[in-house]
Amino acid sequence: MLTSIENLDIGNNQFKTVPREIFMLKSLKVLRLSVNEIEELPTGFAELKYLENLRIGCNRLRNLPADFGECQSLKYLKLASNRLLEFPTVILKLKGLEQLLISANKIRVLPLELFENEKLQIFHAEGNPLQQPPIEVVNKGLANIREYCQAFKKGDIRDDRLRVLFLGASGAGKTTLCNALIQGHTHEDPERTIGIEQHPYELRDVKMTLWDFAGQLLYYNTHHVFITSGALVILIINLEEYGSHHDNSGSDEATNSSYDDLVGFWIDNIATRVPNAVILVVGTHIDNVEGSKNLMEDIMKRIKNQLDGESKKLQRRIENLCGAIDDDVNGRRKHIENLKSKAEHKLQVQYETPILVCSKEPKTEGLPKFKDAIVNWLGMKGFSLTEHRRDLAPGKTQKASSKKHAQIQRRACMRNVADLVKLVIQKVPGMEKPEQVYPVLKYLHSLGEVIWFDEIEDLRDHVFINPPVLSDIFKMVISDKVDKVVKPEIGELHAITI
Template sequence: MPLLNGNQNARKEEDFAGKKLKALPYELLQRGGDAVKVDLQKNRLKQINGISQLKNLTELNLSRNELSDFPVDITELYQLEKLYINQNNIKTIPENVFPSLEKLRFLKLSTNRLEKLPQDINRCLHLNYLNLSNNCLRNLDPLVGLSHLKELYVERNQLAELPELLFLNNSLTLFKANGNPLRKPPQEVCAGGLRDIQSYFAMLEADAPDVCTVKTMFLGSSMAGKSTLCRSLKQGCPVTVAEEDRTVGIEISEVGSEGVRFFFWDFAGQEEYYITHHVFITAQAFVILAINLSSYNMDAQSFKEKVGFWIKNLQLKIPDSVVLLVGTHIDQCTKENEVKEKKKHIEEQVKEMLETHTTNLERRMKNFQEMEDSSLYYDQINQIERLTEYKLKVVDFIPVDCTEQADIDKLHSRIKHEVLNKETFPSIEQTLPRCYCEVENEIQELLKNGDIAEHGIVSQSSLLYELKNRHETLDDDKLKLILQYLHRIGVIMWYKEIPELAGSLFVKPSFLISLFKTIVRHDLVQELNKISPAQLKSENALVIQKKRWISDYKDRASLNNVAIRILVRNELQKNNYGITDEELIEEVVGSKKREGSLLSLLKHFDVCLSTKHNSPLNPKANEFCPQKNWKPSNPIVYEPDACLFPSYLSDNKQVEQKWESDNTEDLNIHVYFLPEIPHGFFHRLVIRTCSLYSPFWIGKDQCVLCCGDKRFLLRERCDEDQFIEIRCKESELETPGEIQKAWGVIREIMKRLNTLTEQWQGLYLTVHSPCKSSDCDQYFQWNDWQEWLEDSGTSKFNVGLEEKQTCPNGHQRRTELLFPRTPDAST
């Protein structure tokens, strides 16, 4: 729609957003046909009687209201082109609505309660954008026939199958369907986007087989017996695992059982390995949580460490997963009824924990709903409601004596019973084209026959060449789509989004994980001490430098790149891999001139970041602004000489020294995490943020970074309320322009925080600015803060705010010191 000028524009575009309206304003209806664009979002409308008078309306925004019935008066808006009616409570849409809206091009119906679509929606022939995410839809068949549809979003519904005919639409360019229990095509196919889905249906035969695949993750504290369980189930008989043979990192194995294909992932229990768990813990998995009953004490601390920690992490990461509690080491429980009593205690504590989690969510949602203007908190209410729909299922506790064949058989039967339950695992059966399975089998055959080296690293080009020789009907593009699917289910690993690794595939994931554990391990100091003088000489290093590497790791959580290369080279040259190809070794471990693929992966997954201990600091360095070209003030480029692992830091001394002290007038934002901050979240945020801004100083739970001459503090607070605090020094904000620049940096930090949050389905965030008066515990809540992150130039994040804000205790401050002032809010 072309922009209009002057008073004419004021009459044509009516803005009533955030006015607490319960009915359409009289002045709007009086002007009738003059209105072309009307914004009624963020009100309390339950109906819109009279809207049909606006005969010339082309754009209508009814989002974030209280509509429970689709307003049929809209059918008389024949000129309507864009309709926002998202974030309401609409359950059904009657027939004969969309045939009347012949000019409708854009329709946003996300975040409602729709269970089905009207059959005649496909008669809305000019529709090119449709958002149906966050509803309860089970069927998309009515959409077939929308020939002009370009963008379609159906995320987080109840879809099990997608209609093949929908993807014959040549106009469709963007499609998203994550968060559905899909079996045809599987979610791992849909994650690749529209091209993958179209290719899937093109290759799908009429009699394509259903396959049953389950990723089974063995979790639990150190020495809980995970490896014993895993290996005993794999062998089908009791297997003894010595303490010195316990898992380091993650071990992967495949087990077939009566038509079900299990991928066993055995996760090491030491805390040092938790920082890599997020890479491999995925949704739609079956979790076996091992609990050492012989060392379990029936008290709060023992439950927290051996059970509660894992349940909480699963609630945050994959809240719709299925967890089987397995009590181990029962042969070492000697007291009468000891196993029975501990079993009962654990079951009672888990039940109470799950109930408390649900009660807390429901109570918080009720508090928002009972506020005077609940429509302002629609986003918060909806997010909490989404979390209440997740039901972490913890199935009955089963004690196991891993030395007894009968107990191994009992556990095996129980696992089979759970995974074949369609209510528990609705998408366990997945329909796949035969060529998907054939390509996977051929890769394993190439590995077995020695056509791919034992370590499993192969170039993309050579693997495609081998596979095309076996499949004349599959071109490079189709093969790449199949390889990407195999990557998503964990059969191979191909990180094509990392430029340095796009040309290589790891068809033996266990080998890649063995490289991870070379650096991320609980006994790293011991491994550094084992480095021989000959190995040091190969890197032109001295024994005195090795001592420095060890002290740096202990004191500063940093590991020298030369030490990393030696450790990984040693691992590669061990007898079980026998790698002597210097070119391959350099590709993995890197050299003095380039970074190896292993470090690229560790940085990609927020495990570490590059650093240089003695790089000079320039307080007058040019300010960095994202998406703008930056010129270094110093033409000399220093190569990083070490990697910092923030999760290993033990104090905040350096950070506190650089930050000095807080000031009540600092820009100050609190991002609250409910139910809690996930383990490792803060350090992953720090890594992502410090890769943008330098210099930086990182501590155990604090970080200071600089942008130009402005200092910013990130601080993790884990008191009764858990939040991450973001501050900017008040003394460095002399003008409104400087304040806005600081908000720009804070926006970049919060964007990364928000993106990281998406990896934890069970998280809910709220954002506050605390009152700036000392000894005042009041705060100002940010509503719609995510809109500000998406587009700071056009969002109405703080629409309706005055130039000054007053807290409930009467303390007043300029709004720009509490909220970022967007252009829309200041006009």
């Protein structure tokens, strides 16, 4: 009889809801619902007492039903490539869960209690805009996640520093805007940025690091070394330069070329380097051009068209694969899931809040609105830091990580990982084995405090503990003005091996 079925696969269809008849299959152990269009799961899963394996990836789920936690036989759960904005806490009730796949959603915070389940052996969450634990830690696997959680609960790790990346073409005004945030007024910087500059900044009790990236294409290939996820990206556009090529029709070749160079190129770059990034678009030099508001509207329209075009291309590829007939069904399914994940994770451009700022001292037009936009982003991302830390580690007193970071900081640019780990274990109370140190290094990497490419074989044995010095080395390598760009603090560069 059908009611005795133990394995049911109705994936790769166009179901929008789960057929209620499934809950009559009391002997069901394996259920595959992946690659459908299901937006909500009904109650009733508690009826499937023997269900061990549930695959419901590549759908449109935003949450799980309240009775889902009663599936106590469940060992394998795949929720990858859905639309989960928050981690479904009902999963915490699944005490027998051994494998959990929630990749390619929009989850930002994972509850630490999840990793207290010792039965959980396989966990995947890549493709989420995770802030806690940092995605760099999560991608290293459960052992690193658990070490990180233990350190966080003890107060050894504190999440109170955010990164703001200033990107855009040369001469857009990135350095001027950075200085305006710090000093409270605008002025024209006499020299253009070489490589990358870092600036500490505090706004509304939130500590940030402003990363000012040089816009010259000469330095473009060094950017990916320093760009990590979880940052706010400020895309800065010189409206004076953009307007000099602008035609009222918005369709002439010169205007298109201007958009490609000043905007489109950077949108592609950000989409590649920082998936899920929040982008705040800022137009500068408004005092030097007429119709700046119209120019900005044209830019925002073109950005939307560019991203919509890419989205449609992805959708066509997905449709073509879904209709294909071949022998490699599993390979095709995986490819479809990857494309759907990519389609779901779009750049979050703040279309409603483009900022226009003046570029000449002592004017501050647009600067207050720019600060407000950053504050709004903090609120949108849930960065009320006091509440953020309390939710992650209730009842724990957080200790500043800066002291411990200072203990491992040295004048040298680079340290051997093994030597650095030994030093940390010797100097930092509570750090007793290498497995405790690695997640902290990944956390510091996510903040830009250190640079550690542990996934690259030739670099995994080295940690750059002073990123600004690494930036200076890049400046030396790609600039002919060595005496002007290399700072004295670097010391003897011949002693540094890269």
